[in-house]
Amino acid sequence: xxxxxxxxxxxxxxxxxxxxxxxxxxxxxxxxxxxxxxxxxxxxxxxxxxxxxxxxxxxxxxxxxxxxxxxxxxxxxxxxxxxxxxxxxxxxxxxxxxxxxxxxxxxxxxxxxxxxxxxxxxxxxxxxxxxxxxxxxxxxxxxxxxxxxxxxxxxxxxxxxxxxxxxxxxxxxxxxxxxxxxxxxxxxxxxxxxxxxxxxxxxxxxxxxxxxxxxxxxxxxxxxxxxxxxxxxxxxxxxxxxxxxxxxxxxxxxxxxxxxxxxxxxxxxxxxxxxxxxxxxxxxxxxxxxxxxxxxxxxxxxxxxxxxxxxxxxxxxxxxxxxxxxxxxxxxxxxxxxxxxxxxxxxxxxxxxxxxxxxxxxxxxxxxxxxxxxxxxxxxxxxxxxxxxxxxxxxxxxxxxxxxxxxxxxxxxxxxxxxxxxxxxxxxxxxxx
Numbered sequence: 001x002x003x004x005x006x007x008x009x010x011x012x013x014x015x016x017x018x019x020x021x022x023x024x025x026x027x028x029x030x031x032x033x034x035x036x037x038x039x040x041x042x043x044x045x046x047x048x049x050x051x052x053x054x055x056x057x058x059x060x061x062x063x064x065x066x067x068x069x070x071x072x073x074x075x076x077x078x079x080x081x082x083x084x085x086x087x088x089x090x091x092x093x094x095x096x097x098x099x100x101x102x103x104x105x106x107x108x109x110x111x112x113x114x115x116x117x118x119x120x121x122x123x124x125x126x127x128x129x130x131x132x133x134x135x136x137x138x139x140x141x142x143x144x145x146x147x148x149x150x151x152x153x154x155x156x157x158x159x160x161x162x163x164x165x166x167x168x169x170x171x172x173x174x175x176x177x178x179x180x181x182x183x184x185x186x187x188x189x190x191x192x193x194x195x196x197x198x199x200x201x202x203x204x205x206x207x208x209x210x211x212x213x214x215x216x217x218x219x220x221x222x223x224x225x226x227x228x229x230x231x232x233x234x235x236x237x238x239x240x241x242x243x244x245x246x247x248x249x250x251x252x253x254x255x256x257x258x259x260x261x262x263x264x265x266x267x268x269x270x271x272x273x274x275x276x277x278x279x280x281x282x283x284x285x286x287x288x289x290x291x292x293x294x295x296x297x298x299x300x301x302x303x304x305x306x307x308x309x310x311x312x313x314x315x316x317x318x319x320x321x322x323x324x325x326x327x328x329x330x331x332x333x334x335x336x337x338x339x340x341x342x343x344x345x346x347x348x349x350x351x352x353x354x355x356x357x358x359x360x361x362x363x364x365x366x367x368x369x370x371x372x373x374x375x376x377x378x379x380x381x382x383x384x385x386x387x388x389x390x391x392x393x394x395x396x397x398x399x400x401x402x403x404x405x406x407x408x409x410x411x412x413x414x415x416x417x418x419x420x421x422x423x424x425x426x427x428x429x430x431x432x433x
Contacts, residue, residue, distance in 0.1 A: 057071075057072045057073060058070065058071070058072035058080065058333070059071050059072060060090070063083050063084075064083075064185065065194065065217075065218055066085075067083040067084060067085050068083070068084045068085075068086070068090065069081075069082070069083060069084070070082045070084055070332070070369075074340055076340065076341075076343070076344070077364070078340050078343065078364050078365070078366060079363060079364065079365040079366070080336070080365070080366045081365055081366070081367060082366045082367055082368055082369050082392070083367070083368050083369070084332060084368075084369045084370070085215045085368075085369070085370045085371075086215070086332070086369075086370065086371040087213075087214065087215060087268050087269065087270075087371075088268075088269075088329070088371055090331060090332040090333075091331045091332070091333070092331065093329040093330075093331065093332075093371060093417070094328065094329060095326055095327060095328045095329060096267065096269060096326070096327075096329055096373075096388040096417070097267070097323045097324070097325065097326040097388075098323070098324040098325050098326075098327075098385055098386065098387050098388065098418075099266060099320050099321060099322070099323055099324060099373075099385065099386045100320075100321035100322050100324060100383075100384075100385060101318050101319060101320055101321060101375055101377070101383075101384060101385060101386045102318070102319045102321070102377075102381065102382055102383050102384075103295055103298070103316045103317075103318055103319075103375070103377060103382035104316060104317050104318070104319050104382075105135060105136055105138065105159040105160065105316060106157050106158065106159055106160075106161070106162045106316075106317075107138070107139075107157075107159070108139070108141060108157070110157050110162055111141050111143060111155065111157045113157075113162065113208040113209065114153075114155055114162075114164040114204075114208055114312065115143075115145060115153075115155060116147070118147065118148065119145040119146065119147050119148075119153065120145060120146045120147075120148065121143060121144075121145055122144050122145060122146050122152075123142075123143065123144040124141070124142065124143045124144070125141075125142050126139055126140065126141055126142070127139070127140045127142065128140070129158055129159060129160075131159070131160055134380065135159075135380060135381065135382060136159045136160040136316070137159060138159040139159075140156065140157065140158045140159070141155075141156070141157040141158075142154075142155075142156050143155045143156075143157075151166070152166065152167060153165070153166055154166075154167075154170070160315070160316060161313060161314060161315045161316065162313075162314050163312065163313045163314070164309070164311070164312040164313075165310065165311045165312070166307070166310045166311070167242070167246060168246060168305070168307070168310055169303050169305070169309075169310025169311035170242075170311060171242050171243060171246060172221070172226060172255075172257050172303055172305070172310065172311065173259070173301070173303050173311040175225075175226045175229040175230055175233070175243070176219075176221045176225070176226065176229065176257065176259055176303075177259075178229055178232075178233055178238075179228070179229045179232050179233070182219045182221065182225075182259065183219065183220070183221070183222075183225055184219065185220070186220040186222065187220070188220070189220065189256045189257075189258070189306075191254075191256070191305070191306035192258075192304070192306075194218055194220070194258060197218075197258040197260075197304040198216065198218065198258075198260065200304050200308060200309060201258075201260050201262065201302040201304055201309065201312075202214075202262070204302070204309045204312065205262070205300065205302070205312070205314070208314075210264060210300070210314065210317065211264055211265045211266070212262055212263075212264065212265060212300075213262065213263040213264065213265035213269070213270035213271070213372070214265075215263060215270040215370065215372065216260055216261060216262045216263065217260070217261040218258055218259070218260050218261075219258070219259045219261075220256070220258060221256065221257045221258070221259050222256050223251040223252065223253060223254075223255040223256050226251055226255065226257075227250065227251050230243050254306060255305075256305070256306075257303050257304065257305045257310075258303070258304045258305075259301070259302070259303055260300075260301070260302040260303075260304065261299060261300070261301055262299065262300040262301075262302060263298070263299055263300070263372070264298055264299075264300070264317065264318055266318070266320055266373050266386055269371065269372045269373050269388065270370070270372040270373070271298050271318055271372060271373050271375055271386065272296075272370060272372040272373060272374050272375075272389065272391050273296050273297065273298060273299040274294075274296060274370070274391040274393065274412035274414070275294075275296050275412045275427050276294035276296065276374065276391065276412050276413070276414050276423070276425045276427065277293065277294060277296075277351065277425050277426050277427030277428070278291045278292070278293050278294075278425060278426055278427075279291070279292045279293070279294070279376065279423060279424070279425050280347075280349055280350060280424040280425060280426065283347055283349060283350070283424060284349060285349050285426060291378065292376050292377070292378045292384065293376070293377060293378065294374055294375065294376055294377075294414070294425065295316075295318075295375040295376070295377045295382070295384075297315045297316065298315050298316055298317070298318055298375065299315055300312070300313065300314045300315065301313045318375060318386070320386070324385060327418045328418075329371070329388055329417040329418065330390075330415075330417055330418070330419075330420035332369065332371075332390065334420045335369075335390035335392075335415040335417065335420060336366065336369070336390075336392070338415045338420055338421055338422045339352070339366075339390075339392045339394070339413045339414075339415050339422050340366065341422070342357075342413070342422040342424075343356055343357040343364065343394070344357045345357065347424060349424070349426060350424040350425065350426065351411050351412075351413070351425065351426050351427055351428070352394065352411055352413045352422070352424075354426075355396065355409050355411050356394050356396045356409065356411055359396050359409075361400070362396065362397055362398050362399050362400060363396070363397045363399050364394060364395070364396055365394070365395045365397065366392055366393070366394055366395075367393050367394070367395050367410075368392065368393040369390060369391065369392045369393075370390070370391055371388070371389075371390050371417065372388075372389070372391075373386040373387065373388060373389070374386070374387050374388075374389040374391065374414055374423075387416065387417075387418075388416075388417040388418065389414045389415060389416055389417050389423070390414070390415045390417055391412055391413065391414045391415075392412070392413050392414075392415070393410055393411070393412055393413075394410070394411050394412075394413060395408055395409070395410050395411075396408065396409045396411075397409075411427075412427070413425075
């Protein structure tokens with residue numbers, strides 16, 4: 001899945017403490033949300049599947065970092081230039097199960113998830129955390145450790161996430177994500193290949209008790225980008241004290257980093273983190289209290305440097321319960337046709353039409369696609385189902401704009417991988433309708 005970028009000030013991040021692990025777990029019951037808009041019709045057979053996509057041209061090639069690049073122009077004029085991330089064959093993806101799930105919060109028992117043997121606890125404090133939701137409010141734990149060799153580590157355990165960092169890691173993560181789009185591509189760094197850095201990150205999380213998907217996004221952050229970010233941060237008046245203390249002479253070529261956006265997994269598929277939002281009910285926005293929402297904040301961010309893991313943030317873990325059903329999955333092309341057909345559905349409640357299809361001019365592009373589990377939850381206990389889905393990111397761009405900043409609108413859309421049908425949804429809050 002794809003990253004959920006956050007613009008944070010350096011001053012705030014330097015104060016962050018971090019930790020990880022599966023928190024105090026509620027029991028997943030047999031009760032599921034009622035009135036689901038996700039159809040449970042019989043699965044189509046992947047081995048007999050046909051599609052009427054009929055693009056002018058649709059080509060498959062090897063993309064970067066294990067992705068497949070699909071390009072072409074569809075008959076309705078939609079451009080396909082998509083990075084597709086899937087652990088399954090795109091044409092015959094096989095079968096997968098739907099599971100009962102529950103999002104779980106972290107508690108005191110998770111405080112030592114990222115602590116290593118031989119570390120000394122040098123400081124600790126607690127604080128009551130109010131997130132505005134009872135389920136993810138509670139006690140926060142802030143711990144600092146020393147490894148005896150001058151290394152300092154901070155671990156923060158909150159009900160809604162668990163974090164780990166070093167002073168350098170907190171600084172680098174803040175600089176890397178503070179000024180907008182992160183640079184893509186580039187060569188691997190000399191201290192480790194991208195694949196070796198991923199193995200470090202996934203091993204770190206696995207030891208803490210997480211199931212980590214091998215589908216991920218990675219960004220190579222050169223020290224020159226961090227330098228540029230620090231200059232812009234200072235220009236806009238944010239606190240750069242931590243940078244000046246750690247690097248009074250500035251950064252060097254030893255200060256490069258890999259930034260990973262990782263996902264938890266169920267079986268061999270990732271738990272998707274695209275911003276799908278609230279599912280519509282019969283094409284309408286549901287009444288407050290009856291909505292089913294896609295839980296899009298179960299991802300992880302990891303920073304790997306020449307010193308190893310220096311930053312980790314893990315959002316709420318997903319506890320997996322009983323199997324609901326097992327069916328064959330539709331192909332990428334069937335899902336692509338379903339989601340692009342819906343662009344012009346005319347339903348103003350559905351984001352794909354409201355923000356993409358209702359625009360009468362300029363360019364529409366499918367930029368990303370991924371196969372995995374969409375976590376659909378409802379109620380105060382965050383219970384629901386993990387449903388196999390394809391998700392797509394569509395982009396509307398004003399190609400006529402003369403502005404130096406490109407005018408774009410990006411929307412995530414989902415297709416039920418059992419039925420091959422688009423799942424209408426809105427990422428805006430109910431009060432904004």
